[in-house]
Amino acid sequence: MVLSSRAFDVVDDDDAQRLYRDRGWTDGLPVIPPTAARIEAMLAWSGHTPDTVIGVEPVKQRPLTAEKVAVNAVLAGCLPPDFPVVVAAVEALCRPEVLVHGATASTGGCAILIVVNGEVRRQLGMSSAHSVLSSPDRASICIGRAVRLVLRNLLEVRPGELDRSTLGHPGKISWVVAEDEEGLDGWAPLATERGIPAGVSAVTVFAASGPRQIMNEWTTDPEEVATTIVAEIRATMLHYSIWAGNYAVVVPPQLRSVFHAAGWSKARLRSFVYDHAIVRRADWEAVGKAAVVSDRNRDTEYRALPSPDHLLVIGAGGEAGGFAAVIPPWLGPKSAATTVPIGVCVDC
Amino acid sequence: MAMTVYDPGFEADERVVALPERPRTLVGATVGIISNGKANTRPFFDHLERLLREEWGVAEVVRRTKSNYSAPAEAALIDEAATWAALFAGVGD
Numbered sequence: 053m054v055l056s057s058r059a060f061d062v063v064d065d066d067d068a069q070r071l072y073r074d075r076g077w078t079d080g081l082p083v084i085p086p087t088a089a090r091i092e093a094m095l096a097w098s099g100h101t102p103d104t105v106i107g108v109e110p111v112k113q114r115p116l117t118a119e120k121v122a123v124n125a126v127l128a129g130c131l132p133p134d135f136p137v138v139v140a141a142v143e144a145l146c147r148p149e150v151l152v153h154g155a156t157a158s159t160g161g162c163a164i165l166i167v168v169n170g171e172v173r174r175q176l177g178m179s180s181a182h183s184v185l186s187s188p189d190r191a192s193i194c195i196g197r198a199v200r201l202v203l204r205n206l207l208e209v210r211p212g213e214l215d216r217s218t219l220g221h222p223g224k225i226s227w228v229v230a231e232d233e234e235g236l237d238g239w240a241p242l243a244t245e246r247g248i249p250a251g252v253s254a255v256t257v258f259a260a261s262g263p264r265q266i267m268n269e270w271t272t273d274p275e276e277v278a279t280t281i282v283a284e285i286r287a288t289m290l291h292y293s294i295w296a297g298n299y300a301v302v303v304p305p306q307l308r309s310v311f312h313a314a315g316w317s318k319a320r321l322r323s324f325v326y327d328h329a330i331v332r333r334a335d336w337e338a339v340g341k342a343a344v345v346s347d348r349n350r351d352t353e354y355r356a357l358p359s360p361d362h363l364l365v366i367g368a369g370g371e372a373g374g375f376a377a378v379i380p381p382w383l384g385p386k387s388a389a390t391t392v393p394i395g396v397c398v399d400c
Numbered sequence: 401m402a403m404t405v406y407d408p409g410f411e412a413d414e415r416v417v418a419l420p421e422r423p424r425t426l427v428g429a430t431v432g433i434i435s436n437g438k439a440n441t442r443p444f445f446d447h448l449e450r451l452l453r454e455e456w457g458v459a460e461v462v463r464r465t466k467s468n469y470s471a472p473a474e475a476a477l478i479d480e481a482a483t484w485a486a487l488f489a490g491v492g493d
Contacts, residue, residue, distance in 0.1 A: 058407040068405050077408050085405045111472055114410060123408040154470025205408040386470050 053092045055102055055119055072127065077205055079197070079225070086126040094122035097132035098139055098395065106139055107146025109207055111153035116142055116206055121198075124205055128198035133176060134191050137255060138198045140394040141166050144257040145199070149388040155259035156209040159216055160293075162382035163223030164199060165260045165300065167366055168192075169243035170253025172394055173230040180232035182370035185263050185302065185377060187226040196226025221262055232367045235305055237312045242366055245318065246391040253394040258298060258364065259387040261380040264288060269306065269374025274314040277307050277376075278324045284378040285329040285356045290339045294331065295384025296358045301325070302377040304369025322360040329356035364389055427457035429485035434477065436469035441490065448488065 062068040068085040072078045084090065095102060095118055102119035109116065118139065125138045145152045145164065155162055168178060176191035187193040203209035211220065233241045243254035264287075268280040281301055301321070303311070311321060334350035336342065357363055369375070381387065423429060431452055435441040445463065452458040462484060466473045473481075473489075481487050 055406060056411075058411060059404050060407070061402065061404050063402050065401070068403065071405065072408075085403060086408065087403050087405060091406060115412070120408065120410070123406050127408055151471060154468075158470060201408065206410045383470070386468065 053088075053095065053102060055088060055091060057119060057123060076210065077201075078127065079200060079204065081197075083127040084129050086123045090126045091119065091122045093132045094125050094130070094135040095119070098136045100139070107143045109146055109152060110148045112207065114207065116146065116202065120206055121202055124201040125194075125198040128201050129190075129194040130198050131191075131194070134195050134198070136395045137166075137168060137172060137176070137191075137195050137253075138202075140255045140392045141195070141199050141257055142202055144255060144390045144392040145203075147390050147392075150257060150259065150390050151387045152203075152207075152259070153214075155382050155387045156203055156207070157214050157216055158382065159218045160261070160383055161217050161219040161221045162259050162261050163221035163227050164203075165223065165258045165379065166196060166199065166228045167242055167256040167258070167300075167364070168195075168228060168230045168253070169233065169241045169248070169256070170394065171251075172253035173233070178228075178230035180230045180235070180368045184229055184232075184304075184368040184370070185227075187228045192228035192230065193226045196223075196228040200224060200226060223260075223262070229302070229366060229368055232305070232369070235308070236367045237308070239308075239312075239318050239365070239367060242364055243391055243393075245365075248391060248393055252396055254391055255394060256364065256389055256391040258300060258379070258389040259382040260300065261288070261292065261382060263302070263377040263379045265375055265377050267373075267375050272310055272313065274311045274316045274321075275324070277310050278316075278321055279328070281376060281378060282325055282328045285325065285380070286331050288378065288380045289329070289331045289354065289356055290335055290341075292380060293383055294333075294336070294354045296355050296362070297381035297384040297386070298362050298364060298389040299325075299329075299356055299381060300364040300366055300379035300389075302366045302368050302379065304367075304373060304375060305371045306374050307376050308367055318365040319360070321365055322357075322363040325363050326355065326357045326360040330354065358385065423485045425457075426452065426486060428459045430460040430462060430483070431458045432462045432464060432481050432484040432487045434473055434481070434487065434489045435463070435465045436490075437465045437467075438469055444490070445488075
């Protein structure tokens with residue numbers, strides 16, 4: 053296998069760490085030196101030749117090759133079986149509807165959430181349980197970090213360079229969630245709902261603001277739980293952005309059991325949120341934004357979701373606790389959640 | 401242990417773009433201003449337009465706004481900009 057990346061001879065591991073640190077090629081954490089054997093092992097696992105173009109970032113018109121993605125995956129600590137997930141995530145990020153340039157350059161504080169579905173979760177030992185929003189296992193944190201290093205090293209998404217975010221987002225370090233498909237109790241996995249055939253693993257990427265936790269462990273009425281979720285969405289519409297787009301809701305087992313007991317499907321939860329997550333422009337007056345309320349627009353209604361399908365319902369989280377999380381979009385409809393199968397093409 | 405490691409950055413040649421010659425003067429010229437659409441660009445570009453007309457003798461200032469402040473300007477706008485002598489494309493927040 054012939055690699056085309058520029059090569060550097062280093063005398064030992066410390067020398068390699070110094071090379072990547074001095075050139076700004078790490079996020080600050082130590083890296084695994086990307087030797088030819090390690091890069092080739094990644095490519096062998098995914099079946100890509102080094103020059104395969106995984107995607108072309110649309111704004112820079114920059115092709116991201118399998119070799120370059122593999123170099124960054126090695127740096128991040130990925131093992132070869134992780135690599136197809138990284139490849140699928142990079143492919144998804146290059147889709148025009150994600151607008152990864154805008155999402156990663158924005159002053160708004162968003163990060164790339166990667167939701168993993170399918171058998172690959174079990175093969176990689178990914179956890180869908182405790183601390184699920186913090187990339188809680190080896191594969192999750194390494195896959196998310198690999199995507200971060202791809203953005204950093206191939207697209208210059210470094211704080212203060214292309215990354216102009218005012219506050220940033222802790223999920224920029226790594227933000228990967230594996231859905232708890234074994235505990236969905238009849239709910240369809242996210243990727244299946246988004247058109248991926250059963251039996252095919254997939255990633256869904258979503259340029260998202262920070263997760264906002266809700267708590268309601270004092271009811272067995274699913275409508276009351278959904279109302280708490282809606283209240284959080286309405287709050288973020290008032291406090292952050294009023295524009296409609298994708299939202300995600302992460303529902304752990306305890307609150308999922310409330311929905312399951314009452315026979316609520318994911319679709320019913322989505323419809324409820326679509327019908328109720330609405331604010332009026334005049335509501336901005338109560339949160340200090342009266343400057344953008346006028347007699348002309350005060351009665352205008354804004355929905356959180358352009359359609360019920362814009363809500364991503366994800367089952368994940370530790371077994372105990374009446375919590376859920378609302379994950380708002382980076383900014384309304386500017387970036388669309390995008391789902392890509394891992395290792396296969398289902399529409400070609 | 402000595403080893404050979406590889407560059408993780410983008411290395412392919414960037415497309416070569418020929419820059420137009422800078423105008424020697426703005427007197428009598430048509431100058432464009434492309435706003436990203438954010439509200440605070442308006443007073444900034446109002447002031448810039450006044451300076452261009454009053455202090456630099458610009459004949460016409462064309463004000464345009466991108467449809468999406470997070471994305472590049474649409475193709476039609478870039479085509480129109482090619483007819484201007486100079487262009488300001490500023491970021492405002």
